[in-house]
Amino acid sequence: MDEALHARCVIFHERLAAHPLAWAFLEPVDPVALNLPTYLEIITSPMDLSTMWSKLLAREYSTPAAYRSDLVLMFENAIKFNRDDTHEDSVGEVAKRLLASSSLEWEKTFSEEATTDWKQVLESRLQTRTVERARDAQMVLRWKNESFVARFNREKREQRLAQEAA
Incomplete structure (x- = not known):
């Protein structure tokens, strides 16, 4: 990924991580500490913002779409695992709201880059x-x-x- 797109991903990630509702996604889920014995049976590809940050800094994402794929995976994991908890402040519901708002922000940030060479x-x-x-x-x-x-x-x-x- 070229420098301009990488910088946009970094800025996007920093803004998302600073969001007040992002607290549940900042670190990997610890199934033992949180007493979630079925977590790794249900969620086969865990993802969180700190893992994404490490991948971003190591330049493991070849395109913004690859970064976004992990972003969507993270939210979909939360929605899937917490599907039975429909309280407004549940992690699943928060994930739905963050997915929606981050999708809008993504379109503002990357819409032209998704279809055209930035240069x-x-x-x-x-x-x-x-x-x-x-x-x-x-x-x-x-x-x-x-x-x-x-x-x-x-x-x-x-x-x-x-x-x-x-």
């Missing part, structure tokens, strides 16, 4: 900005010769740009 996206954005700046420069030159209309239009444009930036 091409950056190059395309740079070209678009260059063209927009050239158009803006031409527009300003035309407006300099006009008085009231030019000032009015410039102010209107500046307000629109300020709103877009906010």
